[in-house]
Amino acid sequence: MTDDRTEMIDVGDDVRIAACRTGDGPAVLLSAGLGMPAATWQFSGLPAALVDAGFSVVTYSARGVSPSSAPPAPYSVHDIAADAAEVLDHYGVDEAVIVGYSMGCYVSQALLDVWGGTVRGLAMVAGLRSSTIGVVVNRMELELIETFGHVPASVSLFEQLMTTPSPSILKDDTQVANWRAMLDGASDEAWTSIDGLHGCTRASYDWMSAGEPTVERLEAITCPTLVVGFGDDVYFPATGSAEAASHIPNATWTLLDGPGHGGLIFDPEHRATAAVTEFCRSL
Template sequence: MSGDLIQVGDGLEIWASRAGDGPAVLLSAGLGMPPGTWAFTGLPDRLVDAGYQVITYAARGVAPSSAPPAPYSVHEMAADAAAVLDHYGVEEAILVGYSMGCYISQALFDVWGGSIRGLAMIAGLRSSVIGEIVNQMELDLIERLGSVPASVSLFEQLMTTLSPSALRDNAQVAVWRDLMGGSADVWTSGAGQHGQTAASYAWMSAGEPTVERLSGIGCPTLVVGFGDDVFFPAAGSREAASHIPNSDWILIEGEGHGGMMLDAQHRATSHVAEFCASLATDR
């Protein structure tokens, strides 16, 4: 995997890569999501072809980045992302977050000294009680067993990533079971899974994002939700988006939390690409 290992302080290294030339777009991934997963969305290639510089990175805890001792905080992870932007000399960027990457994108407003041109958040604005329960269960398992058993992780991924219609199709479930269950371990070490899960749970438990945080987002913002997402239900994300002064809300029906990757029509990708293009014409 080509890219750069960037020193971000305290002996930590964050793997990052950039492609293309032009205005910078930073892609922040979900919990435990390898940066290569963005390829399944088609978004990096589409943005590069449209004249953007696209930066992806592996958040602390995800291979091949460092995994310092747990717990982590969302703001620590955002500081890592800020260091990546600084390493590449970026002074202005569009931020795109998926799932937990939406938390990191919001925290970048607090820790990065550059200018944020626009913010796109997909399936990650307002979490659910289910999300809190799942994170708490994972933390309990880590405390008791040292890690989340692979069979538990696989069940969680299948139940939340796929849409209800896909879950009712045994053939589809079997295919995704083999794909998800056969993938290499994404974590640098157990500390990475523990650290990121703790950061996610702390953000949700604190009631983030607060109305004050949302109302303070001053740049153009796009919020995309999926109709069958149990981690970030559409109704909650739509309500949260209403507190962002300059925001557009898009609902994509028929997809679960994994709609960013699994939607054959790449509807979320199209909306994000169009949003980025609109920022260029606003100048």
């Protein structure tokens, strides 16, 4: 699924990033999670809600994610953020609200380091303070890639089943079977090549292993900030993200009970979408 307005933007070093800008008004940049093509945002309803609220929305697929280029690994979070900065510059954006989901929260923080424009506000959904489970999963994937050259589809499916829905869904075998049918093969289709999976996973693992975000990084975020956590998120447990948010000087913490890590897209009430849209309106 690719938006027909998508264009390939040359960000240097023979890397081209697939990006799209829709709507009119102040810009909002959406930085997606690990292996999440830009078109996936549509399932959250967030781009449409923001456009309806009077914003223009910039989405992009990170390097390594289809259909963007996949240069050889490794990548860093700051490499991905630099690509996003080039996308903003391409569209002539010099002031924006930055929204991140999951790993996109890492990229959003790194954008504060590498982009020369003004960040009016920062919203981070299910991605501020990672868990030991996140580190273990990334390390497992890296070992599989570096040993066998790929991550078996059954492994990717199991990871997604165990982390994306809420625990209550995992107790219902009928719902698990439905999720299996929905998720099966999605991970393989997300990547431009194995270099993309390797590079982005390495970037994620290195960020977490370095203890990011550090207290110093969080304290340096001075713009208005919204942090959203999901009550049953095992990748980014609410307690850790709430503690991290407490170090951001101008942050609002919002806990949404019930959803697992996939709550941005799969919460039937789309509460995270509503919270982010209202935050953007408030700036």
